[in-house]
Amino acid sequence: MSxxxxxxxxxxxxxxxxxxxxxxxxGDAVLMIEDAVYGAVSGTAAAAQLEENKNISIYALGPDxxxxxxxxxxxxxxxxxxxxxxxxxLAVEHDKxxxxx
Amino acid sequence: xxxxxxxxEQTIKKFLYVNRxxxxxxxxxLESLEVVLIGAAFEQDVSLAFLDDGVFQLMKGQDxxxxxxxxxxxxxxxxxxFEVTKLFVEKESLEERGLSEDDLMEITYEDExxxxxxxxxxxxxxxxxxxxxxxEQDVILSF
Numbered sequence: 001m002s003x004x005x006x007x008x009x010x011x012x013x014x015x016x017x018x019x020x021x022x023x024x025x026x027g028d029a030v031l032m033i034e035d036a037v038y039g040a041v042s043g044t045a046a047a048a049q050l051e052e053n054k055n056i057s058i059y060a061l062g063p064d065x066x067x068x069x070x071x072x073x074x075x076x077x078x079x080x081x082x083x084x085x086x087x088x089x090l091a092v093e094h095d096k097x098x099x100x101x
Numbered sequence: 102x103x104x105x106x107x108x109x110e111q112t113i114k115k116f117l118y119v120n121r122x123x124x125x126x127x128x129x130x131l132e133s134l135e136v137v138l139i140g141a142a143f144e145q146d147v148s149l150a151f152l153d154d155g156v157f158q159l160m161k162g163q164d165x166x167x168x169x170x171x172x173x174x175x176x177x178x179x180x181x182x183f184e185v186t187k188l189f190v191e192k193e194s195l196e197e198r199g200l201s202e203d204d205l206m207e208i209t210y211e212d213e214x215x216x217x218x219x220x221x222x223x224x225x226x227x228x229x230x231x232x233x234x235x236x237e238q239d240v241i242l243s244f
Contacts, residue, residue, distance in 0.1 A: 035126030
């Protein structure tokens with residue numbers, strides 16, 4: 001029973017991303033959307049937490065990255081970029097979704 | 102402010118707009134920009150501060166085509182035409198977010214007191230320098 005976790009708040013303003021990652025289980029996916037995509041930038045405390053958790057897959061929504069001027073070169077290792085279709089696929093692949101608001 | 106109404110003479114005050122929110126996720130950044138543009142008509146001494154997630158507002162290369170929201174980032178580069186020429190960006194906020202000045206848009210203005218020479222509007226300041234900027238203001242508006 002795997003979960004797709006979505007997070008939409010900046011990790012520098014709210015604890016949502018950190019709490020989400022701390023509660024995600026093996027086989028779960030974490031998808032950063034809206035202001036949460038700032039958590040995908042390499043060299044930050046938020047990215048370090050993502051990188052050290054090898055049990056979960058990490059995704060960021062491309063259109064939200066582009067809107068904020070975050071190119072692939074700025075992203076932390078292990079962050080997979082998906083488009084809206086990829087978002088839907090993730091929702092289908094997992095048994096349920098949990099939104100960290 | 103009463104002085105202005107009574108005498109008709111200009112009382113110039115120091116206004117600081119404090120920007121602490123990322124663009125697009127909430128409406129704060131756009132609202133701030135709109136108020137700055139409206140306020141520019143009153144010919145006050147205006148400064149803008151960008152700290153915490155506010156530094157994200159100035160990221161270069163923003164492209165909102167796929168999120169259905171207007172990209173208002175080019176407007177920051179037009180601020181110089183409204184005589185808004187002092188944008189203070191906090192260094193620590195950039196560093197905590199894995200960013201440097203190179204990640205920000207180039208924003209300049211033409212200095213009318215210096216033969217219209219093009220000068221940078223963005224000033225990188227550290228936390229204590231920004232505190233000093235805040236301390237010298239007459240009015241602070243927070244977003």
